[in-house]
Amino acid sequence: MEPIIIDGSLLEGGGQTLRISSALxxxxxxxxxxxxxxxxxxxxxxxxxxxxGLNLIKDLTNGSMEGGSIGSTEITLRPGPIGGGEFSVDTKTAGSITLIIQAVLPCLLFAGKRSVIKMKGGTNVDMAPPIDYLTDIFSSFAKKFGAHFSCKLIRRGFYPKGGGEVDLTVEPVKQLTCVTLDQPQTIKCVHGISFVAGTIPIRVANEMASSATSKIQNSLGKIPVRIDQYKDDKAFGNGTAIILSCETTDGMLLGGTGLGKPRSPANQVGQEAADELIESCSRKVCLDQYAQDQVIIFMALAGGTSRVLVGPLSLHTRTAIHVTSQLTGVSQITVKFEVIDLKTQPETFVIECKGIGIDNTRL
Incomplete structure (x- = not known):
């Protein structure tokens, strides 16, 4: 079979196209x-x-790849059957472990057995969701599709050295189930963590938590907010971060994150995390900006029609829809996405998808 041609420059023009297309x-x-x-x-x-991530998918499927080197602008991937099992990967940099998981998780759900991947790299780095978001928030959405995975955080790793370690365990599924998450949400409470590592003093974690709490309660009212503050003694290198989670009365979880950088005031980092959370909570959506693009591949592969209520569509989400629609077009049942503008509130949408209902023939 001739390879399907994917243009990596379209829309987001970054790693999202690689992750979605290699998984599919x-x-x-x-x-x-x-x-x-x-x-x-x-x-x-x-x-x-x-x-x-590409090499891991190649190894998971006992496939082959051409053009696999740092700086390559073109690759050809020819996968075999997804085997599953135990694997180890190391970016040898602060490359995001979370982004690698985004690519391999859908594959491992359709493996023939449980998989355990020992991963080394960055756990809390710029331009990527923190590992805490994946374990504490996105995993709850994955379960609604019938997907179960766990991430054991061995130690954190930051830019520029990396050195973080995570063990990913994924249970295969026979078929993903569709979801309906399209009802406006009401805030119940906010909880989170604020931490420092290395030589950074604990007062920085306290300042991030305090500024985030003030911003949230000033914007959303006097809702319960609990942010645990601590020093992570197991982490590799210096780093600071804050991860927030808003729980709704329907059990949805919305996230907001902030990552400390050199010369970034602690209160500013806390406010950035709060702003992200407030953006989702004020729109009463079911999925935040990070989950929005990650569920696209799950919706496409599930059986039946899924509906999710979201805020403004990110470029990552538009890219995921485009690439997923192109690649699933090779199946007998073509996936169909529709983005519905609710008009009742500015920039609030329902993404609807009739999935292809792919079966895991290896189980």
Missing amino acids: SAILGVPIRIHSIRAGRSTPGLRPQHLT
């Missing part, structure tokens, strides 16, 4: 050729975390 290539068993990889970035081509 493995699940659907179709070869792909991606060109103009990360053409929209200042340093085009594959970076260590992208190559690590």
Whole structure:
């Protein structure tokens, strides 16, 4: 079979196209050729975390890949059957472990057995959701599709050295189930963590938590807010971060995150995390900006029609819809996405998808 051609420069023009297309290539068993990889970035081509994810998918499927090297702007992936089992990967940099998981998780759900992946890299780094978001928030959405996974955090790793360690365990499924998450949400409470690592004093964690709490309660009212503050003695290197989670009366979880950087005031980091959370909570949506694009592949693969209530569509989400629609077009049942503008509130939408209902023939 000739590879399906994917233009990596379209829309988001970054790693999202790689993650979605390589995952679907493995699940659907179709070869792909991606060109103009990360053409929209200042340093085009594959970076260590992208190559690590691609090599892992190649190994999971006992497949082959052409063009797999740092800086490559074109690759061809020819996957075999998804085997599952135990694997180890190391970006040898601060490359995001979370972004690698985004690529391999859908594949492992359609493996023939439980998989355990020991991963090394960055756990809390810029331009990627923190590992805490994946374990504490996104996992709750995955369960609604019937997908179960766990991430054991061995130690945190930050930019520039990385050194973080995570053990990912994924249970395979026979078929993902559709979800209906389209009702406006009411805030119940907010909880979170604020931490420092290395030589950073604990007062920085306290300041991040205090500023986030004040911003949330000033914007959303006197709702209960609990943010635990601590020093992570197991982490590799210096770092600070705050991860917030808003629980709704219907049990939805919405997230907001802030990552400390050199010369960034602690109160500013806390306010940035609060702003992200407030954006989702004020719109009463079911999915925040991070979950929005991650559920697209789950909706496409599930059986039946899924509906999710979201805020403004991110470029990552539009990219995920485009690539997913293109690749699932090779199946007998074509996936169909529709974005419905509710008009009752500015920039609030329902994403509807009739999935292809793919079966895991390896179980």
